[in-house]
Amino acid sequence: MAEPDRPHIDTLTGIPTTGHEWDGLTELNQPLPRWWLWIFYATIVFAVGYWIVYPSWPLISSSTNGVLGWHSRTAVVEALDELKASRATDVAQLAATPIDKISSVPAVFDFTLAYGRAAFGNNCAPCHGAGGGGALGYPNLIDDDWLWGGTIDAIRQTITYGIRNANPDSRQSAMPAFGREGTLNNTQIFNVANYVRSLSGLKLSPSADIAAGAKIFADNCAVCHGADAKGNRAVGAPNLTDAVWLYGSSLAAIITTITNARNSSMPAWGERLDPTTIKALTVYVHSLGGGE
Amino acid sequence: MNVIAPAKVAENDEQPFYQPHHKIYPQSVHGTFRRIKWFVLLVTLGIYYLTPFIRWDRGPGEPSQAVLIDFPHRRFYFFFIEIWPQEVYYITGLLILAALALFLMNAVAGRVWCGYLCPQTVWSDLFLLIERWTEGDRRERIKADGGPWTANLVARKTAKHFLWLMAAWWTGGAWVLYFADAPTLVHDLATFRAPPIAYIWIGILTFTTYSLAGYMREQVCLYMCPWPRIQAALTDEDAFNVSYRLDRGEPRMSVKKSIAARARGEAAGDCVDCHQCVVVCPTGVDIRDGPNLGCIQCGLCIDACDAIMARLDRPTRLIAYDTDINIRARMQGKPTITRIMRPRTVLYAGLIAVVGGLMLAGLLTRTVTSINVIHDRNPEYVLLSDGGVRNAYGIRVLNRRTTARRFAVAVAGLPGAALDVVGATKVDGRQVVEVGPDQTREVRAIVSVNGSAANSTPIRFVITDLADGSAASATDNFRGPGAS
Numbered sequence: 001m002a003e004p005d006r007p008h009i010d011t012l013t014g015i016p017t018t019g020h021e022w023d024g025l026t027e028l029n030q031p032l033p034r035w036w037l038w039i040f041y042a043t044i045v046f047a048v049g050y051w052i053v054y055p056s057w058p059l060i061s062s063s064t065n066g067v068l069g070w071h072s073r074t075a076v077v078e079a080l081d082e083l084k085a086s087r088a089t090d091v092a093q094l095a096a097t098p099i100d101k102i103s104s105v106p107a108v109f110d111f112t113l114a115y116g117r118a119a120f121g122n123n124c125a126p127c128h129g130a131g132g133g134g135a136l137g138y139p140n141l142i143d144d145d146w147l148w149g150g151t152i153d154a155i156r157q158t159i160t161y162g163i164r165n166a167n168p169d170s171r172q173s174a175m176p177a178f179g180r181e182g183t184l185n186n187t188q189i190f191n192v193a194n195y196v197r198s199l200s201g202l203k204l205s206p207s208a209d210i211a212a213g214a215k216i217f218a219d220n221c222a223v224c225h226g227a228d229a230k231g232n233r234a235v236g237a238p239n240l241t242d243a244v245w246l247y248g249s250s251l252a253a254i255i256t257t258i259t260n261a262r263n264s265s266m267p268a269w270g271e272r273l274d275p276t277t278i279k280a281l282t283v284y285v286h287s288l289g290g291g292e
Numbered sequence: 293m294n295v296i297a298p299a300k301v302a303e304n305d306e307q308p309f310y311q312p313h314h315k316i317y318p319q320s321v322h323g324t325f326r327r328i329k330w331f332v333l334l335v336t337l338g339i340y341y342l343t344p345f346i347r348w349d350r351g352p353g354e355p356s357q358a359v360l361i362d363f364p365h366r367r368f369y370f371f372f373i374e375i376w377p378q379e380v381y382y383i384t385g386l387l388i389l390a391a392l393a394l395f396l397m398n399a400v401a402g403r404v405w406c407g408y409l410c411p412q413t414v415w416s417d418l419f420l421l422i423e424r425w426t427e428g429d430r431r432e433r434i435k436a437d438g439g440p441w442t443a444n445l446v447a448r449k450t451a452k453h454f455l456w457l458m459a460a461w462w463t464g465g466a467w468v469l470y471f472a473d474a475p476t477l478v479h480d481l482a483t484f485r486a487p488p489i490a491y492i493w494i495g496i497l498t499f500t501t502y503s504l505a506g507y508m509r510e511q512v513c514l515y516m517c518p519w520p521r522i523q524a525a526l527t528d529e530d531a532f533n534v535s536y537r538l539d540r541g542e543p544r545m546s547v548k549k550s551i552a553a554r555a556r557g558e559a560a561g562d563c564v565d566c567h568q569c570v571v572v573c574p575t576g577v578d579i580r581d582g583p584n585l586g587c588i589q590c591g592l593c594i595d596a597c598d599a600i601m602a603r604l605d606r607p608t609r610l611i612a613y614d615t616d617i618n619i620r621a622r623m624q625g626k627p628t629i630t631r632i633m634r635p636r637t638v639l640y641a642g643l644i645a646v647v648g649g650l651m652l653a654g655l656l657t658r659t660v661t662s663i664n665v666i667h668d669r670n671p672e673y674v675l676l677s678d679g680g681v682r683n684a685y686g687i688r689v690l691n692r693r694t695t696a697r698r699f700a701v702a703v704a705g706l707p708g709a710a711l712d713v714v715g716a717t718k719v720d721g722r723q724v725v726e727v728g729p730d731q732t733r734e735v736r737a738i739v740s741v742n743g744s745a746a747n748s749t750p751i752r753f754v755i756t757d758l759a760d761g762s763a764a765s766a767t768d769n770f771r772g773p774g775a776s
Contacts, residue, residue: 033515034310035508106726109715110733131684133671142684142738145677242677287714289674289684289738 091115095276100152102283109283116284119277123269124285132288137247137264142289145244147236150292154233156282162268163236170268173235178220179259192216193254199229199241202249315437316510316576318420319430319568323595332408333417341462344469348372351694353729361471367730373655374692374730385651389644394519396640398526400632401613402533406519407590412512415463415505416574419456426452430571456506457498464497510575513588520585527583529616530631534589536569536580536611539623544580547604562606569593569611579611660692661699663755665737665766673771681772682740687713689735689755691727698726699755703739706751706770712738724758739770747774 008017010028017026051057054066065071084091090111097108121130127138134140139147148158148171161169178184184192194204195213204210218227224237231239238246247253247262269278285291346358348371355362360369368375368383375382397404406413426448427433436445468490469477480486481494504512513520527533541563545553550560563580570578572593577586579593591613598608618628668684676682691697700722703711714736716723727733737753749772754765 031309031311033511034313035511036515037310103715106715113714113736129670131668131670133674140671140674142671142682143674143676144682239677243675243679244677287736289682289712289740 091276094280099156099279099282102279103287112280112283113287115277116280116282116287119273119281120284123273124281127266132285137262139246140244141285143244144290145239145242146233146290146292147231147238147246149233150286150290152282152286152291155285155291156278158266159278159281159285160268160270162266164263164265165268167268167271171236173224173237174263175224175237175257175261177259177261179255180261184216184220184258188212188216189255189258192221193251193258196229196240196254197249197251200243200249205251314576316574317430317433317571318574318576318592319571319596320424321572321592321595321599323592323598325591325595329408329417329590329592333414336409336411336414337418341466344466344474350374354694355473357473359470360473363471376692382651382654385647385654388647389651392640392644392647395526396637396644398523399528399531399634399637399640402527402531403520403523403587403589406513406523406588407534410588412504412509412517413574413588413590415459415501416509418459419505419509420574422455422459423452426455456502460498460501460505461494463501464494467497468493510586513575514586524583524585528636529620530634532613532615533583534579534587534591534594534611535614535616535619536563536582537609537614537619537622538580539619541580541610562601562610564600564604566600568596568600572596583616658692659764661697661755661757661762661764662690663753663764663766664688664690665753665768667768667771673773675773676740678742680740680742681770682738683770685737685739685753685768686734687737687753687766688732689725689727690732692730694729696726696728698724698758700724700758701735701737702754702756703737704752704754704765706739706741706749708741708743709751709770710740712740714738719758725755741770747772 008019008026009015010017010026013028016029018029020027051064052066053068054070055063056066057064090108093108094102094112094115097105102112103109120128120132124132128134128141129138132141139145144150146154148154148163158171161167161171163171164173176183179186179189190205191209191213193213194208195210195217198204198210198213217225217229222229224235225231225240226237229240231237238244245253247257269281273281343359344357347356348358348369349356350369355369357369358371360367362369366377373382394405423433427436428448436448439445465481472490477486477490481490508516538561540561542561543559544561544563544565547564550562550564553560569580570576570593572595573579573587574590574592575586575588577584579587594609594611594613597611601608601610615630618630621628664687666686666688668686672683674682687701689699689701691699700719701711701713701716701724702722703709711723713723713725716725716735718724725733725735739751749770750767751770752765752767754763756763
């Protein structure tokens, strides 16, 4: 800034400089065109308009509402309504098609499976797994083993009314806690547990008395699980001769089951979901792999 | 150049906030490059406005428009090519080709894109043409803008803006035709039954065309466009650029002075400093200042200068497509060399050939049938009551034909595997899935085997068209509880 009363002009280009200097380097002043500045001012005006029209300024426990009354929650509700409206035809078709005919109408079937998959993810996956693979104590819905039946009607019944809950129509049954209630002593439980494992060809404890176990089974268990131990779907008694074990097949797991009993429950989804969703869920679960 | 009042500067040493706008009044010009530009304008605008009306028969139920971007159905049609969303890499390839073509053009002959092909140039030219029709050439326009508002001027300006808006409206109108069946949409637009989004887009493009081609013009090149900045870094001394041949032109002086100087045996350039190259320039630059960010290299100054040189009986092409290296060579009395084939151009051309070849190969080997398989992740497998193992898969069957087709689904590579495809019909013991025309269908496939399977067995899903026997397959693994 040798001469403070005049803009610095770069001698080579004839363009004024900004007056800034770094070790002898000066910067040419190349200002933006006016329209660019206008656009910049316009964005400021736009921002002010935005504050007025939309929710913007945070307050202590809320925010300014904006004169349009727009709210993200109402926007979500509107979007959901729009979605429902766009699906209305398909849903109506699903509702109108008898449940056992759905799989024979490809368009309805595809929609039903997609609808069922979404409903399954929202309601059933926490226990049965995202893919229906189940978990310890929560049945696998892909295999071919069913406690209460794998037909369309049986699945719909189970989903609608649930298992061992307060709904009067829910599936009911209760395995006695043979050990805890004193019906069987530890040796008897040990023997019958080994007998049950023998039915599936699992490894037995050398000290077990299988014959005694068989006798105990016939006296105490066969009434529900059947003399052949193949279970009874009427009371949800599992087949004890197959390879599928809801609570595990180890000796300890079986002894625990006989001692304390396992009576898990499932909600009556008919109390929470509409019939069309139950229908879609039924068809979806039936399609997972084990449907009968 | 903006000059600041010294008094103000003395106060606070401030510079102006903005660059004052100098309106440019390009003068009309005639000559080779102007003719080339008119021709390019006709061809490019013709392509833009008329392409949506070209018909292309794809069979019943399919769009019959040659070039169509069908967002609702997620398809892009280009004559015989039909692109699905997952094939968006063709668009990527096109963009790469476009960039390489730009680089190649630049390496050979500078800003060919800017000067002749860029929409901003073409539409600005069109709008300038309208301006000249209604308001007259450079002198009349400058005079009118500096003078009082007369009824005549108001009428001329009104006519200009009306014609500008019409041109802008048709630009937006043609744009929307690429996204729906053109004849139907034209009819709907004319009868006000087109969807609101069509009118909104026409409105947006009318506004942008009107403002960019009518008002912004060279400002787009100077302030908005990144290409001049990139171009400056990509050009080299062997590239042809519209250049002022200063070896011949300098020292510039009037005709009289040059005659006198030459009579005295002194040097006198051919440039007579008539400023014709400046007044015809659409971006208002002086080509004699050398390579310049504002110069779009449209060649109009060549035409302007040639006309003057011809009148003065001096050789034409004082301004011409020339290279830096040759201008310097002539100044030093060395022979000139033209090197179009050089590593840079060969590389760009080679890359264009490679990318184009890859895209072509991709198009030629594009299949009309394919299958994708995704193994269920949760659970990976389940045990069956008899000790067998079951895996489930999502399989997606693609049918790119315009007719519905039926495919038999089978699984190979796993002895004793039982396949159940959910939603399939059974035909002669085969699992048959029908896929609609030009569609995909996702179905669940459940594979079960008796007895325990190894940890992971590679298997192949095969789909076979029942009508013509054509097949496609995809591989995945069958998993079990084996030694994992």
